[in-house]
Amino acid sequence: MKKLIDLHYDELSKGSKLDFAKIRQAKYLHEFDRDVQGPTWGYPTETAYYRDSSSVDSLLAVRIPLFAISAKDDPVSQTSEPSLVQWKLISPDCSR
Amino acid sequence: MWTAIKNEGPPIHYKRKLFENEDPNFKGSFAVDFVVPPFSETDDNLPPRTVNFTEEEFENIGSLDTRPMLVTLHGLSGGSYEIYLRQVLAPLVTIGGEREWAACVVNSRGCAMHKITSNVLYNARATWDCRQTVRWLRKTYPNRPLYGIGYSLGANMLTNVSLSEPSGIIYLNSFSISLRKVRHVCSEQLLSSQVHGTWMLEIARFNELGLEEKYIPKPWVPA
Numbered sequence: 001m002k003k004l005i006d007l008h009y010d011e012l013s014k015g016s017k018l019d020f021a022k023i024r025q026a027k028y029l030h031e032f033d034r035d036v037q038g039p040t041w042g043y044p045t046e047t048a049y050y051r052d053s054s055s056v057d058s059l060l061a062v063r064i065p066l067f068a069i070s071a072k073d074d075p076v077s078q079t080s081e082p083s084l085v086q087w088k089l090i091s092p093d094c095s096r
Numbered sequence: 097m098w099t100a101i102k103n104e105g106p107p108i109h110y111k112r113k114l115f116e117n118e119d120p121n122f123k124g125s126f127a128v129d130f131v132v133p134p135f136s137e138t139d140d141n142l143p144p145r146t147v148n149f150t151e152e153e154f155e156n157i158g159s160l161d162t163r164p165m166l167v168t169l170h171g172l173s174g175g176s177y178e179i180y181l182r183q184v185l186a187p188l189v190t191i192g193g194e195r196e197w198a199a200c201v202v203n204s205r206g207c208a209m210h211k212i213t214s215n216v217l218y219n220a221r222a223t224w225d226c227r228q229t230v231r232w233l234r235k236t237y238p239n240r241p242l243y244g245i246g247y248s249l250g251a252n253m254l255t256n257v258s259l260s261e262p263s264g265i266i267y268l269n270s271f272s273i274s275l276r277k278v279r280h281v282c283s284e285q286l287l288s289s290q291v292h293g294t295w296m297l298e299i300a301r302f303n304e305l306g307l308e309e310k311y312i313p314k315p316w317v318p319a
Contacts, residue, residue: 001173008212016215037219053220055255062258068251 001032105179106186109134110146110201113154114210115228122224124205124214129176130157131189131199143177143208158236165198165233165240169226169250175208176201180247198240200233202226204250220249223257230257 005012005023012018017039026032033046043049059066110129117124129146139147149157166188170178181201188197202225203210204218218225226244233242246254 004173004206008206011212012215012217014215036217040217041219049219053252053256055252058255058258062255066255066258068255 105182108182111149124216126225127203127210129201162239163198167244168201169246169254171248221256226257
């Protein structure tokens with residue numbers, strides 16, 4: 001992600017709200033999101049960005065056939081309790 | 097896991113079209129890569145096996161055929177060249193005859209060697225480029241049933257696209273792989289596991305998706 005920012009520095013730096021020195025120091029993805037997505041879209045924190053961009057609200061309102069699969073041992077999006085609860089909002093048959 | 101394996105994956109050839117977003121709120125260009133039959137030209141300014149459409153080629157791209165068409169959204173910072181994405185496309189676009197799928201990949205801005213042309217970037221709810229592409233596809237291929245597939249962050253975006261179209265109008269039948277439903281929970285999990293990678297499922301099991309039998313391809317087998 002940092003490489004992408006560097007690659008597009010010329011265009012991005014025009015009238016930019018971004019602090020490029022800070023972005024280059026980011027080590028983790030949430031730090032990158034804090035320094036890039038926050039100022040770009042006006043989110044106060046990276047967690048506000050994550051919450052706002054989550055598709056869980058859309059899932060509840062989708063009116064076309066949608067098939068979603070997720071690996072049980074996905075290191076990012078595991079079938080942990082909170083997400084299982086979210087799935088059960090959609091289907092009572094949802095299981096691990 | 098598949099992204100960590102240094103395997104070439106199936107070759108998929110693309111021709112690229114740069115679209116300008118019509119909404120002034122989301123100004124800037126975005127690159128859509130259309131799957132085409134193999135060719136031998138190369139372009140060092142684009143990913144492998146990808147060249148730009150010539151104006152002539154693009155003018156005549158429309159069709160009244162009834163092939164199914166797949167719109168692909170890749171994962172975070174990826175692009176149309178990703179192995180996981182090509183593995184899914186390969187059996188669909190090589191099946192032959194009237195069962196053969198048409199397909200395109202909507203690259204996130206700045207990804208897959210697209211040069212951004214405005215300060216509008218993309219984020220996890222960046223539905224604007226995909227929505228415009230779907231509207232354009234509807235117009236250009238009025239008889240094609242459209243399907244969408246998203247991976248990881250692309251899955252999250254696709255789900256948001258599915259919602260943001262007006263109700264009652266079916267634009268896309270969507271499959272989402274490795275859906276990031278609750279992203280702030282995902283972030284915590286990412287931090288706790290300290291695994292900065294994403295596991296992808298290799299191939300969606302299309303026979304369980306309610307697709308018409310004739311569109312179901314044989315699985316692609318790695319050489």
